[in-house]
Amino acid sequence: MHIFKDTNFDFLGKKIPFIVLSLVLTAAGVASLIVKGGPRYGIDFKGGTKMYVKFKTSPDEEKLRKMLEPIIKGEVLVQRVVNTNEVIVDTELSSEDELQAVRTKVNQALESTYGVTGGKPDFHALGKAALAQQLTVPLQQASVALTGEQITDLANRIVDYRDKTKSGLLDSFDELSAVQGVTPQIIGVMKNEFTLSPFVVRSFEQVGPKIGAELRQQAVNATLFALAGMLVYIWFRFEFAYGLAAVVAVFHDTFMTIGLFSIFNKEISLPVVAALLTLVGYSMNDTIVIFDRVRENLANKARQSLEGVINTSINQTLSRTVMASGLTFLAVLSLWLLGPDTLNGFAFCLVIGIMVGTYSSVFIASPLVIWWNQWRGGVDPRVAPVAAKAVVSPAASVASAGVSAAKPARDKGRDKARAGR
Numbered sequence: 001m002h003i004f005k006d007t008n009f010d011f012l013g014k015k016i017p018f019i020v021l022s023l024v025l026t027a028a029g030v031a032s033l034i035v036k037g038g039p040r041y042g043i044d045f046k047g048g049t050k051m052y053v054k055f056k057t058s059p060d061e062e063k064l065r066k067m068l069e070p071i072i073k074g075e076v077l078v079q080r081v082v083n084t085n086e087v088i089v090d091t092e093l094s095s096e097d098e099l100q101a102v103r104t105k106v107n108q109a110l111e112s113t114y115g116v117t118g119g120k121p122d123f124h125a126l127g128k129a130a131l132a133q134q135l136t137v138p139l140q141q142a143s144v145a146l147t148g149e150q151i152t153d154l155a156n157r158i159v160d161y162r163d164k165t166k167s168g169l170l171d172s173f174d175e176l177s178a179v180q181g182v183t184p185q186i187i188g189v190m191k192n193e194f195t196l197s198p199f200v201v202r203s204f205e206q207v208g209p210k211i212g213a214e215l216r217q218q219a220v221n222a223t224l225f226a227l228a229g230m231l232v233y234i235w236f237r238f239e240f241a242y243g244l245a246a247v248v249a250v251f252h253d254t255f256m257t258i259g260l261f262s263i264f265n266k267e268i269s270l271p272v273v274a275a276l277l278t279l280v281g282y283s284m285n286d287t288i289v290i291f292d293r294v295r296e297n298l299a300n301k302a303r304q305s306l307e308g309v310i311n312t313s314i315n316q317t318l319s320r321t322v323m324a325s326g327l328t329f330l331a332v333l334s335l336w337l338l339g340p341d342t343l344n345g346f347a348f349c350l351v352i353g354i355m356v357g358t359y360s361s362v363f364i365a366s367p368l369v370i371w372w373n374q375w376r377g378g379v380d381p382r383v384a385p386v387a388a389k390a391v392v393s394p395a396a397s398v399a400s401a402g403v404s405a406a407k408p409a410r411d412k413g414r415d416k417a418r419a420g421r
Contacts, residue, residue, distance in 0.1 A: 047092070050088060051088070077089070127159065142185060154181055222277060253357045254279065329351070
């Protein structure tokens with residue numbers, strides 16, 4: 001399928017504005033990184049806790065932040081999950097010993113602020129084993145004839161209903177009537193023994209500072225090893241100039257994306273690193289498609305300059321570039337605009353990376369090949385064998401002319417001899 005046919009756009013003639021744009025954005029990213037002291041790392045890399053808290057009603061993020069800042073060391077970040085009553089609470093850690101203490105402090109602050117009253121256990125915070133244990137005696141006192149195994153099965157069904165059907169949060173114990181085996185008598189016991197808080201901690205993630213530093217170093221190593229491996233492959237498959245240009249373009253894409261993350265104050269987490277590695281492969285693939293067409297055209301267009309060959313190759317692969325990059329861009333743009341907040345950084349990285357990676361293959365990698373060729377002497381080695389056939393030394397030209405002139409005279413003398421016979 002071809003969207004564009006027989007195009008002849010002068011892409012390389014427009015390279016300077018795009019190179020200037022790259023320099024400006026890169027400089028802005030570097031300035032932002034310097035001012036902010038480096039990228040803004042998530043808890044995956046700097047160490048900390050991440051709690052997902054769901055409320056019955058719309059939560060007040062500022063109230064939560066002010067409540068937690070006096071009791072938690074370091075930065076406290078409270079983010080609202082779009083179109084939900086759920087928030088993400090991020091806290092920093094300075095040592096591994098603080099992990100459990102931070103979790104306890106956050107839980108206590110939420111309980112004291114949002115009304116867990118009466119001294120009763122919060123039903124939303126109980127697991128299956130804890131619920132079964134705390135139900136055993138009250139059910140026996142209420143003359144509910146259930147064995148220990150039946151109480152365990154009942155607790156499992158109740159917790160599954162709470163977590164899977166009601167997303168971890170009940171408005172009333174009467175909702176448990178939908179659970180198999182839950183009678184009005186059991187619901188009465190539940191009301192007497194437990195309370196329902198207006199919130200629930202859906203999940204709790206924690207990473208120690210030491211592990212975070214190791215993950216950060218591993219992420220950097222993974223990116224550098226990927227670039228080195230691609231340089232070696234393209235050097236072997238094409239030439240060193242092509243491999244160097246492709247790697248520089250990908251490094252440009254990665255660094256610019258990190259700079260834009262800093263400018264927009266986006267957090268770099270493990271999903272973002274996964275997106276960066278995806279971007280490395282995506283951008284490299286786009287560049288290789290163009291370079292492969294350049295290699296094919298070098299053998300067929302010996303009279304055309306290297307810049308002309310590259311321009312032709314870009315035009316020939318234009319439909320493929322637009323379809324592949326365009327469709328992928330629409331998919332990740334939808335994920336960024338409509339997807340959950342947990343994937344926002346991942347999608348934002350791909351949105352920026354696809355745009356930057358597509359134009360860098362044309363306006364960064366291709367000019368680098370041309371400039372390398374000009375610096376080396378102006379003749380591409382794959383064109384040289386073809387061009388050599390057309391370049392003949394002066395001495396060879398004279399000798400060739402002499403042979404050409406002597407041949408008609410020799411042929412003329414041979415004709416006269418034949419006539420004499």
